[in-house]
Amino acid sequence: MRRETQNxxxxxxGGALLKISFTGIYLRYxxxxxxxxxxxxxxxxxxxxxxxxxxxxxxxxRNAEVSCVDGAHRPPRSPWLLLxxxxxxxxxxxxxxxxxxxxxxxxxxxPPKRTSGLFPPLPRGDAIEMSISEVVTRTVWDDxxxxxGRTLKLTGFLVRRDDGRHLLARMAIxxxxxxxxxxxxxxxxxxxxxxxxxxxxxxEVTGTVVPGSTSPGTDTTPTFTVExxxxxxxxxxxxx
Amino acid sequence: xxxxxxxTEPRAGTARPxxxxxxxxxxxxxxxAIAFQxxxxxxxxxxxxxxxxTVFVAICVxxxxxxxxxxxxxxxxxxxxxxxxxxxxxxxxxxxxxGVAGMAGMALPxxxxxxxxxxxxxMQQGVAPAAALAFLLAAPAVNPVVLVSTAVAFPGEPAxxxxxxxxxxxxxxxxxxxxxxxxxxxxxxxxxxxRIRRPPGGSRWLVFxxxxxxxxxxxxGFLVLGGLTAAVLxxxxxxxxxxxxxxxxxxxxxxxxxxxxxxxxxxEADAFVVAALSALPLLPRLVFLVVGPAVDIKLVALQAxxxxxxxxxxxxxxxxxxxxxxxxxxxxxxxxxxx
Numbered sequence: 001m002r003r004e005t006q007n008x009x010x011x012x013x014g015g016a017l018l019k020i021s022f023t024g025i026y027l028r029y030x031x032x033x034x035x036x037x038x039x040x041x042x043x044x045x046x047x048x049x050x051x052x053x054x055x056x057x058x059x060x061x062r063n064a065e066v067s068c069v070d071g072a073h074r075p076p077r078s079p080w081l082l083l084x085x086x087x088x089x090x091x092x093x094x095x096x097x098x099x100x101x102x103x104x105x106x107x108x109x110x111p112p113k114r115t116s117g118l119f120p121p122l123p124r125g126d127a128i129e130m131s132i133s134e135v136v137t138r139t140v141w142d143d144x145x146x147x148x149g150r151t152l153k154l155t156g157f158l159v160r161r162d163d164g165r166h167l168l169a170r171m172a173i174x175x176x177x178x179x180x181x182x183x184x185x186x187x188x189x190x191x192x193x194x195x196x197x198x199x200x201x202x203x204e205v206t207g208t209v210v211p212g213s214t215s216p217g218t219d220t221t222p223t224f225t226v227e228x229x230x231x232x233x234x235x236x237x238x239x240x
Numbered sequence: 241x242x243x244x245x246x247x248t249e250p251r252a253g254t255a256r257p258x259x260x261x262x263x264x265x266x267x268x269x270x271x272x273a274i275a276f277q278x279x280x281x282x283x284x285x286x287x288x289x290x291x292x293x294t295v296f297v298a299i300c301v302x303x304x305x306x307x308x309x310x311x312x313x314x315x316x317x318x319x320x321x322x323x324x325x326x327x328x329x330x331x332x333x334x335x336x337x338x339g340v341a342g343m344a345g346m347a348l349p350x351x352x353x354x355x356x357x358x359x360x361x362x363m364q365q366g367v368a369p370a371a372a373l374a375f376l377l378a379a380p381a382v383n384p385v386v387l388v389s390t391a392v393a394f395p396g397e398p399a400x401x402x403x404x405x406x407x408x409x410x411x412x413x414x415x416x417x418x419x420x421x422x423x424x425x426x427x428x429x430x431x432x433x434x435r436i437r438r439p440p441g442g443s444r445w446l447v448f449x450x451x452x453x454x455x456x457x458x459x460x461g462f463l464v465l466g467g468l469t470a471a472v473l474x475x476x477x478x479x480x481x482x483x484x485x486x487x488x489x490x491x492x493x494x495x496x497x498x499x500x501x502x503x504x505x506x507x508e509a510d511a512f513v514v515a516a517l518s519a520l521p522l523l524p525r526l527v528f529l530v531v532g533p534a535v536d537i538k539l540v541a542l543q544a545x546x547x548x549x550x551x552x553x554x555x556x557x558x559x560x561x562x563x564x565x566x567x568x569x570x571x572x573x574x575x576x577x578x579x
Contacts, residue, residue, distance in 0.1 A: 005262040006457045013460070017304065029298035037305040044308050048453040055446070078461025078545055083266075085300040085464055087273055091280055093294045099287035100294075103475065175509035177298035178474060 001079045004056060007049045009082050014045025016089040027237055028095040030176045095238035098159040098199040101169045101182040119146055127153045127206050132170045132183045133240045139214045139222040147209045154224070155232060158194065158201045159184065166194045168205050168224065170240045183240060185209075185224040193229055204230045288475055296471035299538070302506055303353045303463055308456065310354030314361040315452030319444040323366040334368045338416030341371040342409055345378025352380035352507055352533050353463060356542045357455045360432050369428060374416030377559065380507045381408030381533035390529065393511035399574050400526065404511075407530040407570030411563045415534075418558065429548025462545030466538025470504035473537070477502060489578050492524035497564050500532035507533035522579040523571040530567035535559045 001009070020026040021038040030038075119142040122128055130152050138147050159167040169184035171177070187194060187205065197203065206228045213223040273280065284290045330337040348355060359376035363369055380386065387401055394400040425433070477499070496514075505513055510532045514525040535556050544552035571578075 002262045005266050007453075008263065008266060010453065010457055010460075013304075017301070020301070026301060028294065029301045034302070034305070038301065041305040041308045044312070044452075045456070048449060048456065051446075051449045052453050055450075076458050076461070078459075078465070079457045081461035081464040081468075082457070083269060084468065085297065087280075088293060088297045088300075090273065091277075091284060091293070093284055093290055093297055096291060096294055099291045103288075103291065174512040175506045176302035178295050178302070178470070178503070179505055179509045179513045181513070 001077060003052070006079045007052045007056075009079055009086070010045050011049035011053075012086050013082050014042045014049065016086050017042035017045065020089055020092070024236060025089075025092050027239070028093070028177070031173055031239070032237065095234075096171045096177050096180050097157055098169070100171060100180065101159045101167065101184060102161065104182050119144060122146055122150055127151045129153045129155075131240050132156050132168065132185060133172055135185060135209060135222060135224075136183050136214070136220055139209055140220055145211065148211050149208065151206060151208055151227070152224075153204060153206050154185065155202065155204050155235065156184075157234075158197050158199055158203055160199045166191070167221070168203060171238070173239045177239075180239065185222050186213075188223050188225050190226040190229055194226075197229075197231065202232050202234045204232045206230075292471050292475040295474050296467055299467035299470055299504065300464060303467065303538070304460070306506075307353040307357070307459060307463055310357040311452045311455040311459065313348070313354070314357040314455055315448040317358070317361045317365060318451040319448035321365065326362065326365050326367055330367060330371060334370055334420050335417060337368055337371040338374045338420065339413055341367070341375040342378040342382075342412040342416065345375050345380075345409075345412065346382050346384065348379040348383055352536070352539050353542065355379035356539070356546050357459055360455075360546045361451075363428070363433055368420075369425065369433075370416045370419040370423060373419055373555070374412045376412075377415055377534050378409060378412035381412070381530070386507050386511075386533070389508050390511040393515040397522065400511075400522065400529075403526050403570045403574035404529050406574060407526065407563075407567045408533065410566040410570060411530060411534050411559070414562050414566060415559055418562070427548070427551045427554055429551065432547045432551075459542055459545055462541045463538060466504060466536075466541030469537045469541070470502070473502045489521065489523065492520055493527050493564065493568060496520070496524040496528040497531045497560070497567075500528045501536050501560065503532075504536040504538040505532060522575055523568065523577075526571045526575070527564055527567035530570070531560065531563040534563045 017038055020029075021035060021042060026035065026038055119138060128150060132154055135147070135152065135154065154168055156168040156170045159169045161167065166187040167184045168187055169182050171180040172183050173180045187207075188210070189207075205224070205226055207224050207226045210223040210225060214220055284293060330340055345355075348358065355376050358379070359372045362372040362375060382405055387405060390404055391398065391401045500510070503513075510529055514520075514528050517525060540552050540556045543555060547555075
């Protein structure tokens, strides 16, 4: 690839990173705290490309060629691959959803153990909003029964297993979507209504956890008795 | 009024045969992408492709900032750190230099993508290849950010942090020493060793910008290649593999080592991923943490780009074996068994 083309590709890639940063699309791929790094990275790419293009123009005016750092015996071909992420960002693949949950199989990774005393009592009131991670962690590790008899409101996307069971799930990420792990509850009841929604539909489900439906070593998917279901728009932060 | 040529060698001249111009190809590709956007989006309707595409973009987006950090540091070294300073800082004895370079890895708080361009620049500035390679292996594994995230991921097991530190440092130093014994300079591509000469009167900042740009464009392509491979394998390899290994230590160690290579996780995230695999004993999980930052698919692609294919083909298996052994030994010593 010619030096001039490299610069265009680099500027495109930097622009693509800036675009997904400022439109919030980056949240489908990485955690929110990477935002300043992405902006800086995109800016550096655009600036480096701009400096090189400016130099080329100045030299072209004086009819001299700029030579590359390593002598450039033959132009490298690897920069062509940089077009792939540019194209991928252009298509903006969605956040991980039900396919990733089904791919992860039955065995879900247990959430990290919390030592006792880190499970504060739940606030009073009906239908407490809670993350699926918190539900799973509490049902697996909290033996004080803090969820017992409490009505919870969970938000996640719908997953349909091959055997027809329904799960409500969220993916949890540490750095990026490559290390995502599913957090999920098995939905019990309201099957006809669940059937009517397509997989990956975001739902707000109200109901109660079935006590004792998990155990630390083996099963980390609590059963959740559904009381009501409401479709909701996909959240800005798809991951937990 | 700026006049900089970053090399003493002028371009071959105007007699180059005119082939298909890459700028034209680029424009054609971009136009095609716009014209066929619907069809491309349609391809994403296949769930497996969609998951793979998301993982691919995620790996690229996550790694680019670290690669940029690496090329900026590499550019700074090229422009501002003369070879004589590096020679003064490092011990003259290569074996001792390997040890110092391994410890110096603690100072670069990034993941593996950052260390490849820096290591290559160190080689170009006259640092012994073995020492630069020790730095390459140590930097992503023993820096404070990685150690802290390991401690957070294994709250009940502080020994994991020490075991990881020792296992990774030992991997870096042992590979460095082996390279002193058996390594041949000709395995490393010539371009990786070529010294950059700053022309008298040239601005250091322009050398910095041009070096960083050049490294970024070239290494970036290889990073994309590695990310693509890792994304495909991430989707294809069934995670059920891991859960069936609970009772088998030897097989568990080997499979986790291979998985570390295949998944190409960022060294700041890998601890959280293995911490969750609580069905496995600690030893195979430690091996995963020692192998991952030293050799994985995206790193091998980056190394092939920076140092040449014939280097990467020898270096990757060597590192893999040494990392598995060091991980197991560190685990047995520090954790006191398989656990």
